[in-house]
Amino acid sequence: MIQNLVDALNLSPDNVPLRLQVAHLMMNEKMYAEAVEQLSEVLKRSYGHTTAQQQLAECFYYLGKYSAAIITYEQLEFEQLPVQSAAFFIRSLIKEHSIEQAMELYRQLLVHHPQFADEEIDKVLRLGTSTEMDDEFPFDDSDYFLEKPTTKFSDVGGMKNVKNEISLKIIQPLKNPDLYKAFGKKAGGGILLYGPPGCGKTFIAKATAGEIDAKFISIGLHDILDMWIGNSEKNLHQVFEVARANKPCVLFFDEVDALGSSRADLKQSAMRHVINQFLAELDGVDADNEGILILAATNAPWSVDGAFRRPGRFDRIIFVAPPDEEARVDILQQLLKEKPVAEIDVKKIAAQSDGYSGADLTALIDIAVEDKLAHSIETGELQPITTKDLLRALKVHKPTTQEWFSSARNYALYANESGLYDEILKYLKIKR
Ligand SMILES: Nc1ncnc2c1ncn2[C@@H]1O[C@H](COP(=O)(O)OP(=O)(O)OP(=O)(O)O)[C@@H](O)[C@H]1O
Ligand SMILES: [Mg+2]
Known part of the structure; x- marks a missing residue:
């Protein structure tokens, strides 16, 4: 034919x-x-x-x-x-x-x-x-991101206002649900923590779980965003389901800016789906979120989709600043608690470490410890850390928060809708 x-x-x-x-x-x-x-x-x-x-x-x-x-x-x-x-x-x-x-x-x-x-x-x-990802669905095994932290608020140096806010906004409603109901206050909604790297956002989230003896689930949103359309939603849903099955539980979302609506590497419409799924889960549309404390963190709050900030969602936005001098004393004491130390003039170190984050202070001590270890091995004797060692470390390790502020400053000055970033201006001592 x-x-x-x-x-x-x-x-x-x-x-x-x-x-x-x-x-x-x-x-x-x-x-x-x-x-x-x-x-x-x-x-x-x-x-x-x-x-x-x-x-x-x-x-x-x-x-x-x-x-x-x-x-x-x-x-x-x-x-x-x-x-x-x-x-x-x-x-x-x-x-x-x-x-x-x-x-x-x-x-x-x-x-x-x-x-x-x-x-x-x-x-x-x-x-x-993805090299690590095998045929298994990435969040099939729920165990590996479920923790039971032992860190408590008392282990977190400084951060008084953050602890207060977390306590009032999410811990108390969990502990006294009837009281809150009596005053017609609905529990729910989460807290979004933002600020420069290394200043304790993740640390305080974990301590929140430890504080109330709850489980802790930490999720980097980049991990959830699967290149597979539909999978991101599934992953998210699964995370919330695991949290619901493990109450009381602190559900911590890191890098929420990954869900910014302006991201170029995922198609707009696809991202919208994920965001909507997230919002639906937050709102507990199809399920009960009681007993779940929701915290999130970001270094780039200006990239977080505005829909997250509506009432009942992340309606509390808290700036986690680098520790002030008093807080640095506190953090240094915390960090030195279990180390072999001689008399250390913590105040002196704190006074000279303006702009150092909690992570930077940790680095100082690491440097001193390494030094001492080398010496101790040489001499065969345990050498305790001294003030001098820490002063030397201050010269080696410079604060890492400046860079963040140089961009944050612009957002605070020029994109500060409804005073969202006033705290940044306050920290930088800029008057508007
Ligand atoms: N207030 C604090 N008290 C005690 N240790 C702290 C404090 N803040 C930070 N640290 C130490 O610094 C480390 C880093 O802090 P953390 O991971 O919480 O910072 P982060 O704000 O989440 O930073 P990133 O934005 O990079 O995620 C903590 O693991 C802890 O060891
Ligand atoms: Mg973190």
Whole structure:
């Protein structure tokens, strides 16, 4: 039959529909090289014919000419491709090891066809992008991020106002639910902590769990954001479910700015889904969040989607500043508690460490300890840490919070809607 039609075509070579029909039949018969010939003829006569291009690309794919297939597909609007063609496009990219582009297109495809699944593509893209991730669903094993911290508020130096806020806003409602109900105050909502790195956001979140003898789940949002559309939502839901199954529980979300609506590396619409899922989980739409304390942290509050700040969600936003002098004394004492020390003039060190974060102070002590260890090994005698050692460490390790403030300052000055960042200005002693 094909031969008959080809003969007919030789008589009327400009009959495009007939030629397409022939090509189609050839493809059914796996005569891809012949089909390519016919389709090329079609495209000569009808430039940019989409169906012809799609079929041509598919033939190239079957012929193992993947880069030709890619070039052909690239001339077409990806969004307009039928699902099957899109899948061939992605497969061609995989064959050519253009994994990133394949991933990006797959994401786009899933936005419009969430049901689409292709075992082969899934297998390759999954393995190709993440080395640790095996076939297992990343959050299947709930145990590894569930902790039972022993750190308490008393282990956290300084941070008085933060401790107060956490206590009032989320601990007390948990302990006295009836009292809060009597005053018509609904429990719920979380606290968003922000500030320069190393100043104790994660530390205080953990201590909150220890303080009330609750479990602690810490989630870096970057871990949750899967490149698989739909998986991020699943991951998030699962985290909340684990929390609900382990009450009382502090659920701590780190790097919430990862959910900023302006992120370029995930498609806008996809991100919207994740954000909506997060909001629904926070609001406890389908489930009960009682007994779950929700804390979040970020270094970039200005990138956090505004929807998170609405009442009942992260409606308390607290600036976690570098420790002041009094707090530094406190932190240093905490940190030196279990170390071999001589008389140490903690006040003196505190006075000279303006701008040092808690993590910076930890670094100072580490440096001193290392020094002493080296000496102790040399002399065969345990040498305690002295004030002098710490003063020396101050020269070696400089504070790491400045950089953060240099960008935060601009947001506080020029993007300070409803005084959100007044605390930054206060810390920097800038009057508005
Ligand atoms: N107030 C504090 N009291 C005692 N130790 C502290 C305090 N703040 C920070 N530290 C020490 O510094 C380390 C780093 O702090 P943490 O991880 O909580 O900072 P962070 O604010 O979460 O920083 P990042 O923004 O980088 O996540 C803590 O593990 C702790 O050892
Ligand atoms: Mg942290």
